[in-house]
Amino acid sequence: METKQKIEQADQQPLRILVFSASMRKDSLNTRLAKLAAQVMEKNGGVVDYASMSEFDSPSYNQDLEINNFYPQGAEEFCKRLLANDAFVIASPEYNGSMPGLLKNVIDWTSRFRPQPFNERHALLMSASPSMAGGNRALWSLRMPFEHLGARVFPDMFSLGSAHKAFTPDGEIADAILAKRFEASLVAFMNLVEAAKNYPCIKKAWVEFLGEKTDSLIERVE
Ligand SMILES: Cc1cc2nc3c(=O)[nH]c(=O)nc-3n(C[C@H](O)[C@H](O)[C@H](O)COP(=O)(O)O)c2cc1C
Numbered sequence: 001m002e003t004k005q006k007i008e009q010a011d012q013q014p015l016r017i018l019v020f021s022a023s024m025r026k027d028s029l030n031t032r033l034a035k036l037a038a039q040v041m042e043k044n045g046g047v048v049d050y051a052s053m054s055e056f057d058s059p060s061y062n063q064d065l066e067i068n069n070f071y072p073q074g075a076e077e078f079c080k081r082l083l084a085n086d087a088f089v090i091a092s093p094e095y096n097g098s099m100p101g102l103l104k105n106v107i108d109w110t111s112r113f114r115p116q117p118f119n120e121r122h123a124l125l126m127s128a129s130p131s132m133a134g135g136n137r138a139l140w141s142l143r144m145p146f147e148h149l150g151a152r153v154f155p156d157m158f159s160l161g162s163a164h165k166a167f168t169p170d171g172e173i174a175d176a177i178l179a180k181r182f183e184a185s186l187v188a189f190m191n192l193v194e195a196a197k198n199y200p201c202i203k204k205a206w207v208e209f210l211g212e213k214t215d216s217l218i219e220r221v222e
Contacts, residue, residue, distance in 0.1 A: 006070045015193055017041055018085040020051040022092040022103040029163040030135075032171055034091040037126065040186050041089075051077075053102065061108045077111035078119045082110070087122035087193045089186075092142060094127055094135030099142045107145050119150035122185070126158040128166075134159030149174040152196070153191045156220055158182055 007121035019041070021034035031052075038048040059065075059213050071079070082088060093100055123146055127135030136159040149218060158181075160166050166173055173179040 009047075015041075015046045015087065015190055015197065016049060016085040017046050017139040017190075018049045018051060018081050018088040020053060020056070020088075020090060022053050022090055022100055024057065024102070026054050028093070029130070029160070029167075030091040030093050030164055032167055033126055033128045033160055033163070034089070036148075036167075036173065036182070037091065037186060038172055040183050041190060044183075044187055044190060048192055049081060051081055056106045057102055058106045058109050059106055066112065071112065072109060075106055075113075078106055078110045079113045082117040082121055085121075086197050087124070087189070089124045089189075090128065090142070091126045091128060092132075092135070092138050094129050094138035097137045099138045103142070104145065107149075111145075111149055117151060118146060120152065122152045122154065122189070122196065124154045124157075128163035130162060130164045132161045134146060134161035134163065140203070154192065156185050156188065158185050182194045 019034050019038045021028055021031035023030045025031075035050070038050050042048050056078040058072040058073045090103075092103060107118075118131070125139040125142055125146075127138050129135035136157065139157045139159065143153050160173070160178075160182075166175065166178070169176045173182055
């Protein structure tokens with residue numbers, strides 16, 4: 001009976017997902033992809049918190065600025081929005097085979113909050129680019145800091161190649177097979193986050209560098 005009640009209560013909690021594009025460009029392809037992801041997740045029962053990169057953009061990281069708990073406003077906002085949601089989805093451009101500097105910069109700033117807000121947050125990575133590979137290398141580079149910080153990065157990633165030709169005028173993905181795969185990736189991600197949020201059965205602690213003593217200079221993961 002108690003279990004049934006718990007399941008019923010769990011059923012009442014919708015997933016909250018922060019979605020944003022890491023491009024500040026007005027006609028950004030990644031922003032189109034992020035908006036489409038938000039629509040698809042809402043259609044599938046998620047509650048989307050849509051943000052724009054300009055809300056999180058921060059001045060270049062400098063450890064000397066970290067006096068009296070100073071954090072730039074963009075990092076404060078990113079931290080707040082991560083904590084308010086169960087998961088996050090980023091559509092990121094690829095710059096020179098890697099993630100954009102402005103995104104890494106705000107990740108570095110935000111990693112300084114305690115509790116560290118990426119830890120145990122679920123993440124889905126996507127990209128769009130006019131190139132054939134769709135900016136996929138940016139996503140491999142993004143996995144590194146996120147996994148380092150304890151985020152649960154979904155194994156599947158979605159990269160939209162030839163993205164300048166891939167959208168319909170209404171912002172849908174024109175290719176029907178690709179559109180179906182896009183929705184399937186998002187739904188698979190939502191199912192995993194939903195399971196972790198409402199039906200946790202195994203709690204696993206992950207510790208980097210076994211035996212390392214916690215020290216404010218070297219400590220990165222709580
Ligand atoms: C500095 C810079 C570097 C870029 N490097 C790459 C790259 O390595 N791979 C790629 O596919 N596209 C690259 N591009 C092209 C971007 O994918 C393209 O401009 C894309 O539209 C940017 O994303 P957005 O439309 O969301 O702003 C680069 C663009 C810039 C400005």
